[in-house]
Amino acid sequence: xxxxxxxxxxxxxxxxxxxxxxxxxxxxxxLPPFLLMGFFVYGAIGWNFVISLTETSxxxxxxxxxxxxxxxxxxxxxxxxxxxxxxxxxxxxxxxAVCLAIGLLLAIMMDRKxxxxxxxxxxxxxxxxxxxxxxxxFWLWMYNYDNGLINIIISSLGFSKYQWISxxxxxxxAVIFALVWQFSGYAMVVYLAGLRAIPQxxxxxxxxxxxxxxxxxxxxxxxxxxxxxISASVVLMVFALKAFDFLYSxxxxxxxxxxxDILATxxxxxxxxxxxxxxxxxxxxxxxxxxxxxxxxxxxxxxxxGEL
Amino acid sequence: xxxxxxxxxxxxxxxxxxxxxxxxxxxxxxxxTFVGPSGCGKSTTLEMVAGLTRPSNGTIEIxxxxxxxxxxxxxGIAMVFQNIALFPHMDVYDxxxxxxxxxxVGKEKKDRQVDRVAEILQLDGMLERMPSELSGxxxxxxxxxxxxxxxxxxxxxxEPLANLDAKLRMHMRTELQRIQRDLAVTTIYVTHxxxxxxxxxxxxxxxxxxxxxxxxxxxECYNKPSxxxxxxFIGSPSMxxxxxxxxxxxxxxxxxxxDISSSSIRNMDDNDAVIVGIRPEDVTLAxxxxxxxxxxxxxxxxxxxxxxxxQILVYLRTEHDDSDVTIEPSDANEAVNRNVSDExxxxxxxxxxxxxEQEVDIVFDRRNLHFFDARSGNAIHxxxxxxxxxxxxxx
Numbered sequence: 177x178x179x180x181x182x183x184x185x186x187x188x189x190x191x192x193x194x195x196x197x198x199x200x201x202x203x204x205x206x207l208p209p210f211l212l213m214g215f216f217v218y219g220a221i222g223w224n225f226v227i228s229l230t231e232t233s234x235x236x237x238x239x240x241x242x243x244x245x246x247x248x249x250x251x252x253x254x255x256x257x258x259x260x261x262x263x264x265x266x267x268x269x270x271x272x273a274v275c276l277a278i279g280l281l282l283a284i285m286m287d288r289k290x291x292x293x294x295x296x297x298x299x300x301x302x303x304x305x306x307x308x309x310x311x312x313x314f315w316l317w318m319y320n321y322d323n324g325l326i327n328i329i330i331s332s333l334g335f336s337k338y339q340w341i342s343x344x345x346x347x348x349x350a351v352i353f354a355l356v357w358q359f360s361g362y363a364m365v366v367y368l369a370g371l372r373a374i375p376q377x378x379x380x381x382x383x384x385x386x387x388x389x390x391x392x393x394x395x396x397x398x399x400x401x402x403x404x405x406i407s408a409s410v411v412l413m414v415f416a417l418k419a420f421d422f423l424y425s426x427x428x429x430x431x432x433x434x435x436x437d438i439l440a441t442x443x444x445x446x447x448x449x450x451x452x453x454x455x456x457x458x459x460x461x462x463x464x465x466x467x468x469x470x471x472x473x474x475x476x477x478x479x480x481x482g483e484l
Numbered sequence: 485x486x487x488x489x490x491x492x493x494x495x496x497x498x499x500x501x502x503x504x505x506x507x508x509x510x511x512x513x514x515x516x517t518f519v520g521p522s523g524c525g526k527s528t529t530l531e532m533v534a535g536l537t538r539p540s541n542g543t544i545e546i547x548x549x550x551x552x553x554x555x556x557x558x559x560g561i562a563m564v565f566q567n568i569a570l571f572p573h574m575d576v577y578d579x580x581x582x583x584x585x586x587x588x589v590g591k592e593k594k595d596r597q598v599d600r601v602a603e604i605l606q607l608d609g610m611l612e613r614m615p616s617e618l619s620g621x622x623x624x625x626x627x628x629x630x631x632x633x634x635x636x637x638x639x640x641x642x643e644p645l646a647n648l649d650a651k652l653r654m655h656m657r658t659e660l661q662r663i664q665r666d667l668a669v670t671t672i673y674v675t676h677x678x679x680x681x682x683x684x685x686x687x688x689x690x691x692x693x694x695x696x697x698x699x700x701x702x703x704e705c706y707n708k709p710s711x712x713x714x715x716x717f718i719g720s721p722s723m724x725x726x727x728x729x730x731x732x733x734x735x736x737x738x739x740x741x742x743d744i745s746s747s748s749i750r751n752m753d754d755n756d757a758v759i760v761g762i763r764p765e766d767v768t769l770a771x772x773x774x775x776x777x778x779x780x781x782x783x784x785x786x787x788x789x790x791x792x793x794x795q796i797l798v799y800l801r802t803e804h805d806d807s808d809v810t811i812e813p814s815d816a817n818e819a820v821n822r823n824v825s826d827e828x829x830x831x832x833x834x835x836x837x838x839x840x841e842q843e844v845d846i847v848f849d850r851r852n853l854h855f856f857d858a859r860s861g862n863a864i865h866x867x868x869x870x871x872x873x874x875x876x877x878x879x
Contacts, residue, residue, distance in 0.1 A: 377569035380536050385583035385630070386557030395582075399573045 221464065228457035235451070247458035257459070260442040263348060264466075267355075267419060267438060272412045274356050276405060279363020284393065286364065287371040297368070300361035312425035315354040316341070341426065344435025351436055355422065359415060363408045370404030371397070403481075410474045417467055420444065439463050486547045486560060486637030486670045487512045488533060493542035495528050495694075502528045504694040505542070510672060515664055517673045519681035520691035520717070526674045527642055529691070533672060534640050535559050547637055557586075559638075562631035566643040568623050570615040570630075577611040580629045587634075601629045604663060621652045628660070632667060639664070639671040645680065657684060678718050682706065690714045712861040715761045715854055721797060723761045724828050727858065730756045735855075739802040740782040742848070746869040749855065757858035764797065766852040767830035769838075770845040776870035779853075781845040784828060789840055798838060800828040800846065 229243040251257045282300060286293050303311065318325050319340035327337040340350040374397060382392045420440035423432040430445040432438075439459055447456030488510040495503040503525040510516045518526035531537040533544055535556035543552045551559045562583070570579050578585075580601055584594045602608045605625040615623055624644060631639055644660070645653045661684055664671050675681055681688045682702040690697040690705060690713070698710040702718075709715035715723045728737040730752050733745035742760070744752075752758065770781035784800040791797075830846060832838060850868040857864055 375567055375569060377565040377567055378571065380534075380556075381563065381565060381569040381571075381630070382582070383536065384534055384556040384561065384563045385634075386586040387582075391586060395585075396571055400571075402573075 224457050225461055227454055228461050230454045232454040232457075233452045238453075247455050248462075250455065251458055251462070256437070256442065257439075260437045260439050263436065264417070264438040264440075266348060267352060268413055268416045271352050271355050271359075271416045272409050274352070275360045275363045275412050276408060278356065278360040279365075279408065280367050280398070280401070282360065282364040283367035283371055284397075286368055297365065300364050302361070303358040304362045306358070308419075308421035309425045311354060311358050312422045315350075315357075316426060318354075319350055341433050344433075347433045347435045351419070351422065351426075355416070355419060359412060363412065366404050366408040366411075367401060370401045374400055406474060406477060410470060413470045414467065417463065417470075439466075487514075488638055488670060488672065489545040490529070490533070491543045491545070493529065493532060493539050493544060495525070495532060495537065496540045502694050503532070503539075506694075506696055508689060508696065508699065510670060512670055513668045515661070515671045515673065515684060515686045517675060517681040517685035517688050518691055519675055519678055519688055520697075522676055524691045525694035526676075526691045528694075530640050530642055530672060530674045533638070534561055534563050560636055561638045561640055562634055562636035564624075564627050564631050564639070564641040564644045566646050568627040568644075568647070570623060570626055572615050575612050575614055576607060576618070576626050576629075579615065579626055580611075580633050583630065583634045597633050598629075601633045604632070604666070605629050620648050621656060624648060624656060625659075628663065632663070632669075637670065639669050639673075641671065641673045643675055644673075646675070646677075653680075660684065679720060682718065688718075690717060692717075708863070708866050709761075709854065710863050712759060712761070712856050715856070715863075719763055721764050721829055721831070723763050723854070724767070725856075726760045726762070726828070728758055728760060730754055730758055735760055740780070742779050742850075742853070742868075743871055744868060746850075746871055747865070747867075749865045751864050752855065758864070759856040759858050759861075761854035761856060762848050763852060764829040764831040766849040767828065767846055768849070769830075769832065769836070770847045777850055778847040779850055779871075781847055784844060784846055786838060786840050786842045786844060787827065789838065791834060794834065795831045796834055796836065796838070798830045798832055800830055800844070802828060 226240065226243070227238060228247055229245065230238055230240060231242070231246065232238045286296060290296065306314075317323075319327075321327060321337060321339055321342075324340070326340065331337050338346060340346055378396060379392065382396045387396065417440065419438060423436055423438065423441050424430070424444075426433055426436075430441065430449045432441045440463065443456050443459040443463060446452040446459060488508075490506050490508040493503060493506045493508075494501070506529060518529060520526045528537060532539045533546075535551065535554060539552065543550055545551065546559055546561070556563075571582065574582070577598055580598050581589075581594050584597060589597070598611065599608075602611060605628060607622070607625055607629060610618070610622065615626070618626065627644065641660075645656050648656060657680060673681075673684065682705075685702055687699060688702050688705050689699045692713050698705055698714045700708075700710075705714055705718045709718060709723075712725065716725070726737060728735050730736070730744075731754055733743065735742040735744055735758060768778070770778070782802060784802045786798055787801050788799040789796055790799070828846075838844065850870060853866075853868050854863060855865040856862065
């Protein structure tokens, strides 16, 4: 494109001048958002990365004179970081898997011409519209040791009560359960859309071929829900990475209940409570890499299918 | 082996009767076609034979065994669907062998059977392709392959060619006939296309409003339709219907009359309201000679010309159209009345020099006149002897 000026003298001047006309004309529309996005999103990510290479902590300015990966090596030697990373992955995988399983089950039930299915769909989807702060508060009440509904139910069944939130062995499961409650409806809606797209005749064909219900779903229907599974899991995993709000709301501080620390809570704590800005930036970059690792295969998949 | 017997089969949906007391016997190895307009109950009937829908009443027997309460898989049937319903995530081999997999057929036997089917359907070399990589015709052949691989007693086909383009449809039509003849398997075929029904079937079951209208070989449905509905449905373009009355051994309308004295027709008395049906190809321009097989010339005006290649369709107005209707609409059977139109359709050779608004003399071929009772719509008589010839005819 270096000799773009000579375009006029080529064989197809109209085509080229059309292209550049369109390019110039459309500039007004795409350039401002392009610049704003570039600066505030990608610029900020880049700046954050640079900070993560420094040793900034406490108050005062950032010293850019010496850049190294010390914060990253520090992280891998830090048991708190290892613990938060483990919890993040447990949350990510368990939450997504359970949500998908329950969502699929609900969707199959809904697809079998249930009465009032519109009503049920709304009821199942409603929790997703609530903010994390509301659901966290709500589940705090549910998990309350003395008056919480969960403990009332299990003690009425003859079991002993549990410290759902303050027991470090239980809290992560309790949080995952609450998040599943909130998001399985979403998985259901995505699966339901997938199921509705499968023509009725495929069920009839499988049935005349002699398949029973289990076999029908196992071999014919569920394999066709691959696309729905992929898009639902990406959204669910991204939500799992953002579970910070939920954990923050459980205690109202940067210190989540012991046993439920994840990368997001650790990052914010390091940045704004302990003032380890560089360390927090490094954790942020690793969290970002994690999100990219989740989203990239999805985008590639979509691109291959020509939907992007 | 598989004959299919329907006895008083009825399907009711809350307040709608989709299929009403159907009695039908499909013989072993026969190609039987259910034909009728959409919503007439033909697909519902097929689904009941397949076991996908339970009849509200009546019994269905296949090969002498009552299968009314059996699930589809235990009926010895295989089905081909309109939108083919191939499983998009399985290749051709897996699609064809799905029914065998479900029945836990061994690998070796499965391979052998799939290969046999692939050979019959000319699908060799395509077994590893995915449905999305196949053309419409190939996909339909896989759909048929999935049905024949299990060696069923009865094939059920629900408009399998409806989604194909015209040329491919013609091709698959002969293909299907060949396969059916080679395998000699009882086949029930559902279509709304009367031409498909005419060309493929051993017998046609014409269905309307959930009731059987006529079950007969194609040409019999064409030449001796049992009522106005069958007469209007079978054959393209549709038969003309003319309202009139019987008087002094003649069929009389305001515009013309036809002498029926040559044939002694039972069940037709003076003042009876009668509908006469005549196919467009049996309406011709009158020539000077005036053959005895033709009716006396009727004067009509050309309204619209529709050249369709091998012939020209001519829409005609007869002189007294407005006063043509001799029975009150409320008096007549609704289904009957629907068919009676004011215009007369004639088909002529493409080289005829006929122009719009021209006055022409037309004649009917007396041998192909059909008489129907105007109230019930049922056929009274088919064909008149040449004028002046009084030899009795068979009904």
